[in-house]
Amino acid sequence: MNWNIENIRIENPVVSAPLAGISDKAYRILAREHGCGLIHTEMVSEMGLVYGNKKTAELTDLDGEMQPVSVQLFGSDPHALGKAGRILQERGVRLIDFNMGCPAPKIVRNGEGSALMANPELASRAFGTLVESVDIPVTVKIRKGFTPDQINAVDIARRMESLGASAVTVHGRTRDQFYSGTADWDIIRQVVQAVRVPVIGNGDVFSPEAAEDMIRQTGCTAVMVARGSFGNPWLFGQIADHLAGRVVSLPSMDSRRDTAIRHLELVVRFKGETIGIKEMRKQMAWYMKGFRGAAVYRDRVNNSRTLDEMIALVREFFDRQAEE
Ligand SMILES: Cc1cc2nc3c(=O)[nH]c(=O)nc-3n(C[C@H](O)[C@H](O)[C@H](O)COP(=O)(O)O)c2cc1C
Incomplete structure (x- = not known):
């Protein structure tokens, strides 16, 4: 089930966004x-x-992580993109992805992200310069497009391939849709038919069966x-197992508890306790979602002030589920 993006070997067909x-x-x-x-x-x-923004540098720090x-x-500035690409390459990054999908108004107003779908000329210059500036894929x-009247994923994918794209990810929604409605998988099929490079399909994969269907x-x-x-990193392995014909296993309550706590501890290790516990509030709500008492514990977690307090609550929550 392994595949390649140029010389980069990828062990299975599961990609985190x-x-x-x-x-x-x-x-x-965790992924x-x-x-x-x-x-x-x-x-x-x-x-x-x-x-040289410090926060941006932190976002690209891959120290200690397993590739790829x-x-x-x-x-959208071709020159700056070329420069940014070279900076990443010099720091040892081995693969770069270019965002032409972000729907956020702030980004679109700047002509970036999904706005580039509606501006193929600039998209081509920006992407072409980035590709030419680096030796890595x-x-x-x-x-799918910017609006329902501008469905141009196939055209854009072809253009980007001709400029040297080593793979294309297609999210089957227009910019107008943001993340609502259902993703159109047929547009993914159309792009697959149109290009030779690997296509990564994206949109509404919530189960191993959905991945297989896609x-x-x-x-x-x-x-x-x-x-x-x-709140569900197990899905990655479940999809990989299902696609490879292996039995898919569900996480036990102990595993849910330990993974949620490990996630919290990792965030605190990398970002410090104050930021870490704040950022983990929404993630903890996801880990607990669907289980008994989740709403009550979500509020308690949101009010916890220290790492130890948050860990104790998460432990108590999952241990209770296991007991009942
Ligand atoms: C909270 C959030 C943040 C996202 N950030 C990015 C991003 O930085 N870059 C990007 O290309 N897409 C981003 N996306 C879009 C996702 O990568 C993905 O295309 C989209 O959620 C559809 O996949 P899904 O149906 O599996 O959620 C974001 C989506 C969400 C919900």
Whole structure:
């Protein structure tokens, strides 16, 4: 089930998504430990890298992580993108992804992210310059189009391939849709038909069965998982197991408890206690979602002030589930 992006070997067809505010070092370590084949960072700004912004540098720090990890860049200034690409390459990054999908108004107003879908000329200059500036493979993540009247994923994918894209990820939604409605997998199939490089399908993969369906319906090489992994890193390995014909196992309560605590401890190790416990509030809510008493414990977790307090609550929550 392994595949390649150029010379980079990827063990299985499961890819974790670039996720701003989520796919930090702790998330990436957990994704890898749970069997994900290819992992993405949060999106980072080309200008942040060029101007040596400390926060941007932190976002791209892959120290101690198992490869392959792809750093996702966003921006639209060709020159700055080229420079940012070289900076990443010099720091030892082996794979770069270019963001042409972000729907956030702030990003779109700057002509970046999904706005590039509606501006193929600039998209081509930006992506082409990035590819030419580095020796490492560069991939691109696109949407179906910008609006329902501008469905151009196939055209954009072809353009980016001709400029040297080593793989294309297609999220089957327009920018208008943000993350609502259902993803259109047929557009993924159309892109698969149109290009020769590997296509990573993305949108609404919440189960191993959905991953299999997506591959069957579209012919994509790999599937990218975003929201399905929230509080649920087991999904990566479950998809890999299912696709390889192995038995899929469900995590025990002990495993849920230990993983949630490990996630928390990793975030605190990398970001410090104050930021760490604050950032982990939403993640803990995801780990606890669907279990008895989740709402009550979510509030208690949100009010906890120290790492020890949060750990004790998470422990108590999952131990109670196991007892009942
Ligand atoms: C909180 C959040 C942050 C995201 N951040 C990024 C990002 O930094 N770069 C990117 O290309 N897509 C980003 N996305 C989009 C996802 O990578 C993915 O394309 C989308 O969620 C669809 O996949 P899913 O149906 O598996 O969730 C983000 C999505 C969410 C929900």
